[in-house]
Amino acid sequence: MREKTKLKLEELQQIMQELDLWATVAPNPQALLSTEPFAIDTMTANEWLQWIFIPRMCALLEADLPLPNNISITPYIEEALKELDGLEKLLCPINEIENLLKNQSQ
Numbered sequence: 108m109r110e111k112t113k114l115k116l117e118e119l120q121q122i123m124q125e126l127d128l129w130a131t132v133a134p135n136p137q138a139l140l141s142t143e144p145f146a147i148d149t150m151t152a153n154e155w156l157q158w159i160f161i162p163r164m165c166a167l168l169e170a171d172l173p174l175p176n177n178i179s180i181t182p183y184i185e186e187a188l189k190e191l192d193g194l195e196k197l198l199c200p201i202n203e204i205e206n207l208l209k210n211q212s213q
Contacts, residue, residue: 108211113168119200126193128153152187
């Protein structure tokens with residue numbers, strides 16, 4: 108399950124790059140300190156995926172720490188990027204990550 112999660116995170120990154128959602132410059136360091144859900148007050152949805160979600164999930168995997176078992180980010184991404192061509196392609200690995208985490212052995 109952890110290996111599948113890692114692969115899905117890599118797939119998410121690849122799709123974001125294909126859809127030109129992957130930035131080459133990090134946001135302002137202050138933006139990363141947001142305490143709001145999805146850093147909604149300081150970042151776009153794709154910035155949050157790139158600079159917070161993916162790195163934090165990878166850090167948990169690399170440190171062999173427990174992964175969250177109930178996340179729901181699809182509704183936010185779906186709403187925040189509803190005008191995006193390729194939204195369904197972007198949502199696919201996110202949905203798969205959510206399902207993997209929900210179904211992990213306790």
